Amino acid sequence: xxxxxxxxxxxxxxxxxxxxxxxxxxxxxxxxxxxxxxxxxxxxxxxxxxxxxxxxxxxxxxxxxxxxxxxxxxxxxxxxxxxxxxxxxxxxxxxxxxxxxxxxxxxxxxxxxxxxxxxxxxxxxxxxxxxxxxxxxxxxxxxxxxxxxxxxxxxxxxxxxxxxxxxxxxxxxxxxxxxxxxxxxxxxxxxxxxxxxxxxxxxxxxxxxxxxxxxxxxxxxxxxxxxxxxxxxxxxxxxxxxxxxxxxxxxxxxxxxxxxxxxxxxxxxxxxxxxxxxxxxxxxxxxxxxxxxxxxxxxx
Amino acid sequence: xxxxxxxxxxxxxxxxxxxxxxxxxxxxxxxxxxxxxxxxxxxxxxxxxxxxxxxxxxxxxxxxxxxxxxxxxxxxxxxxxxxxxxxxxxxxxxxxxxxxxxxxxxxxxxxxxxxxxxxxxxxxxxxxxxxxxxxxxxxxxxxxxxxxxxxxxxxxxxxxxxxxxxxxxxxxxxxxxxxxxxxxxxxxxxxxxxxxxxxxxxxxxxxxxxxxxxxxxxxxxxxxxxxxxxxxxxxxxxxxxxxxxxxxxxxxxxxxxxxxxxxxxxxxxxxxxxxxxxxxxxxxxxxxxxxxxxxxxxxxxxxxxxxxxxxxxxxxxxxxxxxxxxxxxxxxxxxxxxxxxxxxxxxxxxxxxxxxxxxxxxxxxxxxxxxxxxxxxxxxxxxxxxxxxxxxxxxxxxxxxx
Numbered sequence: 001x002x003x004x005x006x007x008x009x010x011x012x013x014x015x016x017x018x019x020x021x022x023x024x025x026x027x028x029x030x031x032x033x034x035x036x037x038x039x040x041x042x043x044x045x046x047x048x049x050x051x052x053x054x055x056x057x058x059x060x061x062x063x064x065x066x067x068x069x070x071x072x073x074x075x076x077x078x079x080x081x082x083x084x085x086x087x088x089x090x091x092x093x094x095x096x097x098x099x100x101x102x103x104x105x106x107x108x109x110x111x112x113x114x115x116x117x118x119x120x121x122x123x124x125x126x127x128x129x130x131x132x133x134x135x136x137x138x139x140x141x142x143x144x145x146x147x148x149x150x151x152x153x154x155x156x157x158x159x160x161x162x163x164x165x166x167x168x169x170x171x172x173x174x175x176x177x178x179x180x181x182x183x184x185x186x187x188x189x190x191x192x193x194x195x196x197x198x199x200x201x202x203x204x205x206x207x208x209x210x211x212x213x214x215x216x217x218x219x220x221x222x223x224x225x226x227x228x229x230x231x232x233x234x235x236x237x238x239x240x241x242x243x244x245x246x247x248x249x250x251x252x253x254x255x256x257x258x259x260x261x262x263x264x265x266x267x268x269x270x271x272x273x274x275x276x277x278x279x280x281x282x283x284x285x286x287x288x289x290x291x292x293x294x295x296x297x298x299x300x
Numbered sequence: 301x302x303x304x305x306x307x308x309x310x311x312x313x314x315x316x317x318x319x320x321x322x323x324x325x326x327x328x329x330x331x332x333x334x335x336x337x338x339x340x341x342x343x344x345x346x347x348x349x350x351x352x353x354x355x356x357x358x359x360x361x362x363x364x365x366x367x368x369x370x371x372x373x374x375x376x377x378x379x380x381x382x383x384x385x386x387x388x389x390x391x392x393x394x395x396x397x398x399x400x401x402x403x404x405x406x407x408x409x410x411x412x413x414x415x416x417x418x419x420x421x422x423x424x425x426x427x428x429x430x431x432x433x434x435x436x437x438x439x440x441x442x443x444x445x446x447x448x449x450x451x452x453x454x455x456x457x458x459x460x461x462x463x464x465x466x467x468x469x470x471x472x473x474x475x476x477x478x479x480x481x482x483x484x485x486x487x488x489x490x491x492x493x494x495x496x497x498x499x500x501x502x503x504x505x506x507x508x509x510x511x512x513x514x515x516x517x518x519x520x521x522x523x524x525x526x527x528x529x530x531x532x533x534x535x536x537x538x539x540x541x542x543x544x545x546x547x548x549x550x551x552x553x554x555x556x557x558x559x560x561x562x563x564x565x566x567x568x569x570x571x572x573x574x575x576x577x578x579x580x581x582x583x584x585x586x587x588x589x590x591x592x593x594x595x596x597x598x599x600x601x602x603x604x605x606x607x608x609x610x611x612x613x614x615x616x617x618x619x620x621x622x623x624x625x626x627x628x629x630x631x632x633x634x635x636x637x638x639x640x641x642x643x644x645x646x647x648x649x650x651x652x653x654x655x656x657x658x659x660x661x662x663x664x665x666x667x668x669x670x671x672x673x674x675x676x677x678x679x680x681x682x683x684x685x686x687x688x689x690x691x692x693x694x695x696x697x698x699x700x701x702x
Contacts, residue, residue: 020604077532102530103419104500107456110424136633148603150633150664165575166603170631171686174662191574193421220575224422246578249563249585249595257559257574257600259529260421265439287586288579289687 002140002185003160003205003212004093004129005069009144012037012067012091014058014074014082016048020097021073024148025052028071031145036065058089069093071137071146080105083130087116092126095146096133096196103259106133106194113196130196134258136166136188147188149173157182159295160206162199163218164191164225164258168246168288172216175292184212191258193222199229207237214240214299216291217282219273221247222260226273234280241282242295245270301526302354303540306402308522315495317488318518322404324352331378334403335371345370346406349377351398354545356507356523357388357437363398366406374403389437399544407518412508413472414438414449415489417496425453426496428460428489430468434508454493465489477515484517500530549616556612558601565594566624567693568617568655570610570644572635574600580629580686587690591698596623603634610643611650618651625696627689628659630669637661637669645676653678656696660689 011028015021016038025048029035037053040046044056055061058070070091074082079098086094113130120127131138137147141154153170155177163169169188176183187202189195199217206212215237219226226245233241248270250256252263263269274284285294309319321338325331335347351363358364363386367374378401387395412434420427431449433441441448450471452464465486469475474482488509496504503525510520531537543551553560559574567584571577581595588594597620601613617626630640640661648657660683661669673680681696683689 076529100529102500102533103502103527104456104497104530107419107424107426111455111457114424148634153663163575165573165579167571167573167631167633168575168579170633170663171576171579174631193419194424218575220578222421228422244579246575246582249581250578250598251561251563254561254598255528256561256578256598259527261574261578265442287583287687287690288576289583289685 002143003209004185004187005138005140005144005146007143009069009146010034010036010065010067011069011071011146012039012058012061012065014039014070014072014086016040016052016054017043018073018075022048024073027151028145031151033144033146036067037061058085058091062089062091067091069095069146072096072098074098076100076102079133080109083109084112087113087128087130091128093129093131094196095131095135095137097135097137097147099134101133101192103194106192110194110196129201131187132190132195134192134195135190136169138185138187140185141183149186149188153177154186155182158184158211158213160184160209160212160215161186161218162202162206162215163188164220164260165218165246168218168244171288172218172291179292179296181292181296184209191220191260193260199225200232203229203232203237207239212239214242214295216295217241217243218291219243219245220258220261221250221256221270222262222268224268227276230276230280230282233277233282240295240298242285242291242298243277243282244285244288244291245273245277246288301528301531301537301541302545303524303526304352304354304400304542305350305522306352307540308524309519311499311524312492312495312519312522316491317495318516320405320407320518320520322402325378325401325403326399328375328378328382331382331401331403332371332375335367335374338403338405339371342405344406347374348404348406349374349381350402350404351381351384351386352400352402353386353391353396353398354542355388355390355396357390358386361386361388363388396545407510407520408513409510410477410513411511412520413511414441414507415492415509416503416505416507417492417501418503420453423453425455426493428452428454428464428468428493430472432472434510438507456497460490460493462486462490474511477511481511481515481517484515488517488519500527500534501525502527553599553613553616556609558599558609558613560616561598563595563597565596566622566697567593568596568620568623568626570599570601570613570617570626570628572601572603572605572630572632572640576629576631580627583686583690584627584693587687587694588697591694593694593697596620601635605635605639607639607643607646610640611647614644614647615651618647618653623655625656625658625693627693628657629686629689630661630663632661632663632665636665637663638665638672641669641672645672645678648678656681658683658689658692658696660684660686
């Protein structure tokens with residue numbers, strides 16, 4: 001078991017003929033991910049790497065391949081459109097890697113997504129989900145890698161990782177694997193201010209997944225996602241959670257690389273997030289080098 | 301991205317927001333000529349001389365003066381403000397040099413109010429905030445009298461509804477100025493919302509928004525910030541950018557496609573990924589507490605940097621006089637360790653390495669990267685983990701160059 005992605009995931013790559021899309025499509029295929037198709041408008045009918053069919057539209061790709069997940073490498077001007085197209089085609093899991101999508105575009109996408117999720121809940125259908133944008137993707141080690149993370153650092157196992165940062169996720173995974181601790185699924189939720197899955201959404205799935213025994217949660221300054229995660233941990237989570245919050249030393253008012261990593265009007269400080277998580281029973285890694293050992297100390 | 305008040309007002313005017321007559325001036329002569337023209341156009345002797353810098357609180361800092369004695373007085377104020385180092389609560393103690401002025405007509409105000417818009421990321425809506433407390437720092441109002449700030453949340457898929465704007469108008473007591481003023485206020489809020497969404501603003505603030513004695517509603521100030529991600533569909537932004545208002549090093553980095561933020565410490569950091577870059581600052585501060593060791597910068601070379609970008613990034617750190625040691629911390633994913641190693645070696649050979657360098661490499665092509673560094677002949681201390689690297693940095697700085 002795992003969450004979100006596994007050996008039964010059938011993936012299409014939107015933007016498969018572009019630079020990043022083609023490079024990572026190959027990497028994902030090499031890892032063993034079932035890449036059943038790609039989408040590049042006007043390039044329908046071609047074959048990627050001589051074997052993966054390319055379609056003009058996501059709807060056609062879904063019809064012909066039965067794809068249930070899509071990963072988006074479309075550049076920022078068309079990325080929101082690509083996400084909406086995937087959702088409209090009935091894709092259950094959309095993972096947007098693209099960095100640099102305008103906030104105004106993501107506000108619209110997010111509101112449409114929320115409406116679709118409400119409809120799906122009311123009809124007892126599977127709930128469509130968006131991961132990202134501006135994220136490394138999702139990996140269930142040994143089964144399915146969707147995104148840009150280096151596959152070789154991961155080991156199959158029972159620790160879930162959820163993070164707003166790509167390289168800090170690799171850091172946590174590297175530490176876990178070095179200790180001989182494998183991962184159930186690693187989810188990068190991305191560094192944008194308005195995005196899809198939040199910490200709460202991923203924590204819920206980890207809590208419900210019998211093969212996830214503990215979680216590393218990696219947050220950073222800006223917004224209130226960590227505080228909402230803390231509330232969930234306090235009220236619902238029975239599994240141990242080790243957390244690290246990046247940006248204790250970040251100056252207010254400055255955007256620290258990620259569009260969403262900014263302390264504005266005194267809101268979104270690392271101190272407030274650390275306090276909320278500590279009060280919720282999560283254990284804070286004192287430094288980013290201690291993420292795996294902190295979780296291990298809780299699981300022993 | 302930030303722009304000047306006068307630029308912001310020109311944009312708002314296009315959306316139908318009433319603004320006072322005004323003109324930008326780059327010299328004292330231009331300021332005087334603008335004042336003369338305004339006085340002739342309006343038939344009123346009062347003009348306002350306003351410093352144009354990318355920071356709020358200009359009035360309190362002495363950057364805004366009302367000239368009631370005609371163009372000659374406006375000239376005197378222009379002489380004192382242009383070129384001054386204007387210090388406000390947003391500039392930091394060193395202040396910001398005034399290079400542009402905005403000369404604006406004076407208005408007969410009845411009251412000053414506040415109107416602001418921002419993306420509320422946690423609600424996924426646009427928050428519109430209004431207050432009767434205009435012309436003062438809104439942060440102070442929020443802290444001391446939060447009940448005086450009215451907020452509505454606009455769903456971007458529907459847009460602003462008139463009733464929401466009316467809610468604000470009635471809440472602010474605008475019926476006291478007549479129903480015409482309520483209607484005018486609703487039009488201003490609607491126009492501003494239109495501008496906010498179409499111009500991809502991240503912040504739009506009118507402080508003060510004034511009610512004139514004749515009942516008109518006018519934007520007396522305009523603070524407009526743009527969402528950098530939307531630059532691709534606003535070519536005009538490059539013309540609006542005032543590079544003299546930017547930190548020169550951050551500007552240089554941005555032009556090279558690097559994320560860089562200057563900090564107060566003494567350890568230069570080169571890292572891939574924003575989260576790891578922040579965490580690297582944190583661990584240096586953690587290890588260096590009490591030893592006078594702290595990060596000098598945030599630098600994320602990104603996931604797909606070229607060797608040239610890495611060389612550029614490392615050169616920028618090497619050139620900074622405050623840097624007493626350098627920590628390169630890389631967890632290669634897409635970014636290959638050999639690319640980083642080659643970039644670091646190229647920059648160090650070109651500029652000379654005069655401070656201790658600690659490198660921690662992990663991930664894709666790590667063996668190749670380590671080999672390039674060890675064969676470079678440079679005095680590099682290899683670190684096995686982030687914590688190990690941070691400790692080596694602290695030892696190097698507090699123990700002097702070893």
